[in-house]
Each structure stands twice: as structure tokens, then as C-alpha cells.
Amino acid sequence: MPYTAEHKARTRERIVMAARELFNRHGFETVSIDQIMARAKLTRGGFYNHFPSKAALYVEAVQSYTDCNPFALRLARAKRPLPGANKLARMLIERYLSDEVLDDPDEHCPLYALPSDVTRAGPEPRRAYTAVIHSMAAVLRNALPEGAPDADARVQLIVTLCVGSMVLARTTHDPALSRSVRATARKQALALLAS
Structure with a gap:
């Protein structure tokens, strides 16, 4: 059967x-x-x-990460701008840079877990990887007021801070440096979200 x-x-x-x-x-x-x-x-x-x-x-x-982001899913289901989108984006940043996520390889985002692999894997994985970037950026963009100055640049900078700091935190053998890099990225990312 x-x-x-x-x-x-x-x-x-x-x-x-x-x-x-x-x-x-x-x-x-x-x-x-x-x-x-x-x-x-x-x-x-x-x-x-x-x-x-x-x-x-x-x-x-790699594509599956666009479907598992709870923040992106809530925003996608919303018929209009979601009240509390700024709070969701703040939660995303806090969670993304957390000790819990860093310590659990199964929770690692492909943006910092797989970049070298994706680069070597060819155009289709790169397209999927790009979709994950756009998914994360959409959550952050939705959190900024309509017409916010330099919104796209701020979103790209927040994504870069989050991903870059996790790359460094994941690869260093120095726990203090790992915490410091993520704390600095968190502070700057949240400031960009609030400005």
C-alpha cells in the first residue's frame, strides 16, 4: 500500500x-x-x-530556516503592521546573541554556522542563504517606523552585527571575548533599532 x-x-x-x-x-x-x-x-x-x-x-x-523563524512567521501572518514588532525584533536580537543559542549547535543560524559551506556549494545554496538574510532583515525592518531615516542601512547593520558577532563568538576559544563581542553587538543593535 x-x-x-x-x-x-x-x-x-x-x-x-x-x-x-x-x-x-x-x-x-x-x-x-x-x-x-x-x-x-x-x-x-x-x-x-x-x-x-x-x-x-x-x-x-538552508531554506528551512526561513520557515522556522518564529518572529518572521508572526510578521508574515499579520495582515497589517504588527503591533509590538519592535518588541519582537528586540527579542530576536536578544535570543540570537544569547548564551543558550551559542551553546546549542542545533540552534545555530546558517548565517553564521554555514557561510563557508554555502560559498563553496554553488548558486542554489547561496540563493537559499540569501533568503535567510532577507527573512531576518524583514523582521527587523518591520520593527522600524514607516519612513524611518536610513532604515535599510540600519537593518543591514543590525544583521551584520548579529551574524558577525556570532561568527567570532563561535570560533574563539576565549569565553570572555565571546561574551564581550556579543554584548557589544547586542548594545549597538538595540541602539540602532531604537534610534
Whole structure:
């Protein structure tokens, strides 16, 4: 008896979630299809029923981050500018730069977890990566008043502060530097959001 469309969709989602975790922890090159399928508690043979290649899965794994951002999802569902958008953006910045997220590789955003991999992976992963940038920027842009001066530049600077500080925090062996870089980025990002 063939599987239902719902079952296939759930299975595909399990594969994508398993791939996200493994790619975040180990990168694209070192993770095998066998490892991904084992993590999803599936057999390798089923992989090709869902994806033509590991590269196609990689694209979908990166794209999935645009669908899992709770702040972006709330803004996308809103019919008009969302009251409290500034509060959501502040929460995004606080959460993004938190110790909890830094300490949990499964929570790492591909913007700081995968940039080198994405650069080498080709145009499709780069397009997916760009969509994640736009998703984060949309949350922040929505938090600024309509017609705010230099809004786009401020949003780009906030994204750069958040992502860049997490790259440094994730790669340094100095815990004090990690905290300091993120605290400085947090302060500046929140100031840009408020100005």
C-alpha cells in the first residue's frame, strides 16, 4: 500500500531536520547521506524518493530556516503592521546573541554556522542563504517606523552585527571575548533599532 502524501511530507521534514542538525555541526562535505538518514531513523534507500542529491537536500535545509523563524512567521501572518514588532525584533536580537543559542549547535543560524559551506556549494545554496538574510532583515525592518531615516542601512547593520558577532563568538576559544563581542553587538543593535 503506498504511503499517503501526509506521511511523505512528514518523512521529508524528518530528513531535512536531521540534515540541518548535522550540517550545522559538521558542515556539508563531511556529512554523508547515510548519516543523515540514520539521524532521521530511516534507511538510505528512501533518500532518493525525496531528494535527487545531497546538494538538493542542502538547499532545502538552508531554506528551512526561513520557515522556522518564529518572529518572521508572526510578521508574515499579520495582515497589517504588527503591533509590538519592535518588541519582537528586540527579542530576536536578544535570543540570537544569547548564551543558550551559542551553546546549542542545533540552534545555530546558517548565517553564521554555514557561510563557508554555502560559498563553496554553488548558486542554489547561496540563493537559499540569501533568503535567510532577507527573512531576518524583514523582521527587523518591520520593527522600524514607516519612513524611518536610513532604515535599510540600519537593518543591514543590525544583521551584520548579529551574524558577525556570532561568527567570532563561535570560533574563539576565549569565553570572555565571546561574551564581550556579543554584548557589544547586542548594545549597538538595540541602539540602532531604537534610534
